Amino acid sequence: MKLRIFGIAILWLSSWVCNGSQAGAFDFHVSDNSQFASAFSNASPGDNILLQPGNYNGGRYRLGLSDVTIRSVDPANRAVIQGGTNGIQLSSAQSVTLQDLVFEGQAANGVNIDDGGNISTPSTDITLRRVTFRDIGSSGNHDGVKLSGVNDFLLDQVEVLNWGNGGSAVDMVGSHRGVIQNSYFFDPGTTVASAVRPKGGSKDITIRGNRIELPSGAGRAIQAGGSTGTQYFRFLDGDSGYEADEIIAEGNVIIGGVSAFSFVNIDGGLFHHNYVQRPRNWTVRILNENQGNPIVDTQNGVVRDNSIVFSDTPGEYSTAVNIGPETLPETFTFARNQWLNLANPTSAGSTPQLPVTEASGIYGQDSGIDPDEVIAWDFEWGVWLVNASSQTNSFTVANPDEYQEAVVQASGNFVPSGGDPFVGAWQYTDLTSGQLQLEPFSQLVLRLNSDLPSADANDDGQVDGSDFLDWQAGFGTSSPAKVDGDFTGDSEVDANDLALWHDQYGSGVASSFSSAIVPEPTSVAMFVLGTVFCGRLSRKRH
Incomplete structure (x- = not known):
């Protein structure tokens, strides 16, 4: 009973902390330059700067911006940031996202993200998604996107058209x-x-x-x-x-x-x-x-x-x-x-x-x-489809029952050149049709059914509670095997293995996946904490 109350208290406290961290978050609704200048200067962690359609002056600089998203309200009618030496320059920024924006006519760089000249304060966790840069600079060393001293970054569906x-x-x-x-x-x-x-x-x-x-x-x-x-x-x-x-x-x-x-x-x-x-x-x-x-x-x-x-x-x-x-x-x-x-x-x-x-x-x-069409790259583990085109394209899978669509989760990584391309947490879904549609500039990964990982630790043909207990006992083990709970084969027993077990739980054949959604990493992490803690406490009491 005491353990149950303690667990509830932890969950309540976590919820209070999470909600409290967002309580001060603010959405800056911007429709003119003065509002943009004010929002850019005053944004705090958790805030969003939401730009209405229109043109805005570039030349914005901010040191230490943290946990802020700057995006257009309407992705179909994106805000345009015009001119300035740099459209936006960020130094020593943390967890910043620029999304659904257009930069044009900057004299030096569309965006310049750096460490402020101090190698010990890099910008980290930077995302640019669906951002267009056009007509940047002229003659000289002028870039659409300039990154100097930036760690852990993602550029996804970015366009750069005509740079220095x-x-x-x-x-x-x-x-x-x-x-x-x-x-x-x-x-x-x-x-x-x-x-x-x-x-x-x-x-x-x-x-x-x-x-x-x-x-x-x-x-x-x-x-x-x-x-x-x-x-x-x-x-x-x-x-x-x-x-x-x-x-x-x-x-x-x-x-x-x-x-x-x-x-x-x-x-x-x-x-x-x-x-x-x-x-x-x-x-x-x-x-x-x-x-x-x-x-x-x-x-x-x-x-x-x-x-x-x-x-x-x-x-x-x-x-x-x-x-x-x-x-x-x-x-x-x-x-x-x-x-x-x-x-x-x-x-x-x-x-x-x-x-x-x-x-x-x-x-x-x-x-x-x-x-201009979908390109299919064949591997031993399956097929990697790439649509590096500005148009939606279709692709026909000859034997759809042989494949599952593989979708990477937040803690996963795709390494097509590696021995195991599916690192960390992934979700697998049976193909319901051989006719696939790929949006412009997108990818789709198909994994052969025979190559799917299994959370059946004891190989008894069932993914059930006994496999979870093997994972729990092996959590944190050095050089683990599958029997220890290393279901993903990455030489670690961690939340990724638990997510795989969760996704396969109840399947009668190890390679047959349900369509259940993989838990978010934070949920899995809390479950990991609770189950490992409870398991170790239980063993201590015995």
């Missing part, structure tokens, strides 16, 4: 743990530096499912690394000596430009499952832009499973790989890429000159990919 000819659509200096996905980067200019460029100590950044269109011969689509002044580097975990690290480009559509992917003073980097269409000069560049400096020579890059269409004519295409001095091209890996030379679409005519022998390359065969 010396800048990038998205430029990252010393930024870490970020995802750029479902976005569109287009510049019609004849002199473009790059579209997406992490450098200056940037690490652990995934560039996924985007569409990059550049004029033929203008700009590097994706560049991992660069040339950064010593004073601007920002490293994680005591690292040093590289421009970029752990950069992954996957599932992108890249059209035109000088090159599709450039490795610059990086050890590693992965370019996989991308569709590349007619880069003007090279598909890949291996460069050293810091020659003579104590920084890593470019090495160990991986280029695999891409579909590459080029036209090797006197006026177009130099060679597949451009190799600069003071690099280690012999350490690179090329595997299973599909190459098609439109000027000579034979096996011999489509075989590229590479610095190393390619493993299982495919030459002279048309992949059949249409960049």
